[in-house]
Amino acid sequence: MDLKQYFRERRDIIEKALDKFLPPESEYPEIIHKAIRYSVFAGGKRLRPILVMAGAEAVGGSIHDVLPIACGIEFIHTYSLIHDDLPALDNDDFRRGKPTNHKVFGEDIAILAGDALLTLAFEVISGHYNRSKGFDKVLRIINEIARACGTMGMIGGQVIDLESEGREIDFKTLDYIHNHKTGALITTSIRVGAIYSDATENQLEILTGYAEKIGLLYQIVDDLLDIKGDIKKTGKSVGSDIKNNKSTYPAIYGLEKAQQIACILAGEAKDYASNLGEKGKFFIHFADYLLTRES
Template identity: 55%
Template sequence: MEFKQSLKEKSNYIESLLDEYKPKEDGYQTTIMEAMNYSLKAGGKRLRPILTLEACKIVGGNEEDAIPFAVAIEMIHTYSLIHDDLPALDNDDLRRGKPTNHKVFGEAMAVLAGDALLNYAFEVMLSNSINKENPQKYLKAINEIAKSVGIYGMIGGQVVDVESEDKSISKEKLDFIHLNKTAAIIIGCMRAGAIIGNADEEQLEKITKYGKNIGLSFQIVDDILDIIGDEAKLGKHVGSDIENNKSTYPSLLGLEKSKEIAKQLIYEAKDSIKDLSQDHSFLDGLANYIIDREY
């Protein structure tokens, strides 16, 4: 219960930051701001921005320095969800218990809202970095995020995911999809936070391993919940992987084996950060939360 309360408090804090940084709804282009904010403020646990701040803090940094990056990573994550939900990709009607962006604003505006959030995220990061005493550090952090969501990260994983639909693929290719489509952005935001917190190479390596393992476990659990999850609790349609004939850990290895792998990854994630000097109890709790959610 203590972890869930802490997660709630941190999520509420991120919500307040999003209110501060979200685009103002005015001008001739008001509709695009409304569409951006509709999805940006649709709720969720806000795990990626929380991880950005936690990574900064766990290496001894000042988490306030990482706030613009935490906000930006949620904007980027939200853009990816808007585009994922489009008829050309996952064709989902619900996201976080609400109608998806294209159901409210139409497909054209949803595409533009995603594009706008991606661009606005980099505007937020850059505008809050160029006047810092050590801009080089912040540029490195921006580069980490850019790589993690680009063709060698999230988008690369999405491409292979789309091309693998209605096909039987190997576990190796499935791991590539999960590690890039889901884990890369988690690794990127944590590395960015740690860099802002002045992490050394050893600390960065530990943070990277943690992010990789919880990212892969998170996606495996998502695959499992798409089969056995409660649609009302998840806030989205379940069974879409089967409907779309997508290869997943459960489809390749079965439910029980998938659960075992996810648990092992969580164990390795916690083990990787146990020697960091700062308090890592929240990151331990988050790892446990990922494996325990809804089953």
């Protein structure tokens, strides 16, 4: 499988859809729409919406049918990055090689831009389906996404991450942070694509197991890149975890052990994907991609 071409083709579809779903910069009040578009189109890899599509394809669904859901997920991811970068949280100056939203538009507009994207996500998802096209499934999907974003998911992980700064924490707490702050939205991305495409319970169980492994894998590799990554490739400041006294896998386990754990997680993820047969091929390649990524 040519993973670069796979990503490129789906990114092109996603970019066009994101542009369609977002208000134009000229829409009043212009400043908020400029701020939203600045971060959405700041050069993201679109991994989460691609995973929504892949979840659909893995169970025989259409990538185009889940496009509003995929875009909603990307809006939520972008909102989380805008807020994470704020001085009150991670206090980062760069994201994807560009000044962070609050550095360009100010903290007040950055906060509102994040709020607007979270709200728009649910507007897009709920507004593009009707009962004949699976509206009942969309209600389930909205519930899953909301849970993944809230205190039982992404926000819960962020809270414990903040409370753990400068403190020694145990492995259980570290896994909670990673599985919720990062892993929850990744897992949900794959699940909602599959749910809309009428996945069986067995298929959903396999995809969930896979997603949980790569969610943790993604964050461990992110932690490693924060130490040994190249800012020209990562597009964001390196060393911020150390500066903020963050609890990470490299900080607790050491670089070598953290890398070993990442390799084990990639192998376990591929074991899950192999149960999908030919339709699991992308997921196998994706696990290898996450393990070796440089950005």
